[in-house]
Amino acid sequence: MRFRAPRSVSSSPVRGPTHRNSYGLASDSDSEDYNSELESSFHDSDIDDDISVASSSSSSSSSHNLVSNIGQLSIRPKHIKRTPQEERLIEETVSAIRARAKYHDPYEEWEHEARRDAFREARKQFTEKEIQLMTERERLNDEREKRRLADHEWETEQVRGKLKVFVQKVEEIDKALIEGWKARDQALWDRVELAIKQEEDKVARKLEEERKLQEEEDRLRKEIELKRKLAAEKREREEAKRKEEEEKRARLEKEQQEQAQKEKDEAKKKIDDDIALRTRLRLATPAEDWAVARNNLQMLKNGPLAWVKEHKPQKSEWSAMRRQITPKIGQLTNDLGQINRITQQIIDVMQAADRSAERNSVYPSLASSLAKAILLQAETEVVAEKRAAIPLAQVTFNLLQVLPDFGSIFFSKLVQRSGGWPIPIVVPNHDNEKRPWKSNEEFTKVSGWRKSSSGDGSESPEEHVNRISALMRVYFNILxxxxxSSNLYDMFQMPRCWIWFARIMNNKQLLDDPLAAQLIYIGLDVLGFDALKIFGNQWVKMLMLVNNVATDGFDDGKLLGGDTPIGAAACARVKLAIESILKGEQS
Known part of the structure; x- marks a missing residue:
């Protein structure tokens, strides 16, 4: 790029006078000796110097090429002879080229100076323009920053206003929930007091009936003794009245038999009423819960799963949907927005399976895969960080509210992965059909033991405790x-907390297991404060019972969790958790 600037005030230089001819040649009157000197000068170093000067000057490249060509002319074969006129022409040409190559042209120097002055002027103008642009840019930046600060202040005020409205709404919701909890607690206590009063009235009536019966038996016995004493004196009258007495005795025996039969019927009716009450309240025995979970699992394996795996179209559909669900479970974090988004995505996939042509097979199979993905994620994430159970429990809770039949499937898979601990129950030595287990490996797998993650053998006690604890922490968070919400499967209702603690405290074989102490601690850590608000003083009694078992032991001094290091550490954590709950210090 070239900068143009006005010419300086100095006038353009004038070239000097020219030579006698275009090449500045000498006259023809030179001596003949010039030819010999020219020929010898072609081999001197002066020619090389002149050529180098000519190449570095501002002359054109054609002059350099001409000199080079002339240098080559000096190298001629010896058999070629030139005339003196040819030699003189060559010498004059070389002299002219030398003179022109060394000539200093004032016009070119003036043009060079003019260009340099123009460059200085252009650089000065460029600097001034650049300073002006930078000043304008700074002014625009200041104005833009002021506008940004004003916008930020306005947005802050808007956010504060919305946040204030949101806080007020949250406080109103919390107040309504607290009032609802208080009303529910009062209603629960009223039902408990009513049941206690009814039981006391039943016992009082039974004692009164037994007292009257005893008094009647004593009176009859005294009458019989009196009659025996007066038998000698009143033999005639007794003979006359013997038939009447025998009839009276038979009538009395009949009445006694009727009374005994009545009491027997009342006892049977009471047992039937208790069974009906347990059925109405959905209170089953641990064995019944175990049988239901095992039946659901076997029906799922032998029914929908087996059918889907045997039919390629349905298997492809099931596999594609399963690949959509599994990565979403692995993306969970403790963020409400992400939890709701992933939950909705899973629900969409499950609803698509529910609308499938083979809904009775694809949907249960996909629900089983979803439950397994949640449990495997719990075994992986919750073992490393217990707070990871919260988003898993939240997603599972949301799915349990929306997806049909997912509750029974999820609980059966939970029992499959953790044995009898969610019920809790000691795993029996036979299946639901009273068939003994085929092998020790089958019994071990049913009991919740799995292969070690670090090798081919069975998992160590520490790995087993950590894995089952992770699964149960998710389960307790769901409770x-x-x-x-009350629209859940029975095994995920809050009363299962009380049932779980009551069953495990009533089973000495479970209390002797180190895992029992760890699970009791997890239950107290997750549900302790909520259970205290719901069950009140009854929960305090439960806590005192657990504390006595952990402190004084059971069954001839056995402590909770046994004498293993794992059990001892878990037992210590149980006592600390109970102390924190009673003090109101939530962990």
């Missing part, structure tokens, strides 16, 4: 969330 905690169920306080806000």
């Amino acid at each position: 905690k969330l169920s306080c806000a």
Whole structure:
């Protein structure tokens, strides 16, 4: 790029006078000796110097080429002879080229100076323009920053206003929930007091009936003794009245038999009423819960799963949907927005399976895969970080509210992965059909033991405790969330907390297991404060019972969790958790 600038005030230089001819040649009157000197000068170093000067000057490249060509002319074969006129022409040409190559042209120097002055002027103008642009840019930046700060202040005020409205709404919701909890607690206590009063009235009536019966038996016995004493004196009258007495005795025996039969019927009716009450309240025995979970699992394996695996179109559909669900479970974090988004995505996939042509097979199979993905994620994430159970429990709770039949499938898979601990129950030595287990490996797998993650053998006691603890922490968090909803499968209702603690405290074989102490601690850590609000003083009694078992032991001094290091550490954590709950210090 060239900068143009006005010419300086100095006038353009004038070239000097020219030579006698275009090449500045010498006259023809030179001596003949010039030819010999020219020929010898072609081999001197002066020619090389002149050529190098000519190449570095501002002359054109054609002059350099001409000199080079002339240098080549000096190298001629010896058999070629030139005339003196040819030699003189060559010498004059070389002299002219030398003179022109060394000539200093004032016009070119003036043009060079003019270009340099133009460059200085252009650089000065460029600097001034650049300073002006930078000043304008700074002014625009200042104005833009002021506008940004004003916009930010306005947005801050808007956010503060919305946040204030949101806080007020949250406080109103919390107040309504607290009032609902208080009303529910009062209603629960009223039902408990009513049941206690009814039981006391039943016992009082039974004691009164037994007292009257005893008094009647004593009176009859005294009458018989009196009659025996007066038998000698009143033999005649007794003979006359013997038939009447025998009839009276037969009537009395009949009445006694009727009374005994009546009492027997009342006892049977009471047992039937108790069974009906347990059925109405959905209170089953641990063996019944175990049988239901095992039956659901076997029906799922031998029914929908087996059918889907045997039919390629349905298997492809099931596999494609399963690949959509599994990565979503692995993306969970403790963020409400992400939890709701992933939950909705899973529900969409499950509803697509529910609308499938083979809904009775594809949907249960996909629900089983979803439950397995959640449990495997719990075994992986919750073992490393217990807070990871919260988003898993939240997603599972949301799915349990929406997806049909997912509750029974999820609980059966939970029992499959953790044995009898969710019920809790000691795993029996036979299946539901009273068939003994085929092998020790089958019994070990049914009991919740799996292969070690670090090798081919069975998992170590520490790995087993950590894995089952992770699964049960998710389960207890689901029970905690169920306080806000009653539209769940029975095994995920909050009363299962009381049933679980009551069953495990009534089973000495479970209490001797180190895992029992760890699971009791997890239950107290997750549900302790919520259970205290719901069950009140009855929960305090339960806590005192657990504390006595952990402190004084059971069954001739056995402590909770046994004498293993794992059990001892878990037992210590149980006592600390109970102390924190009673003090109101939530962990």
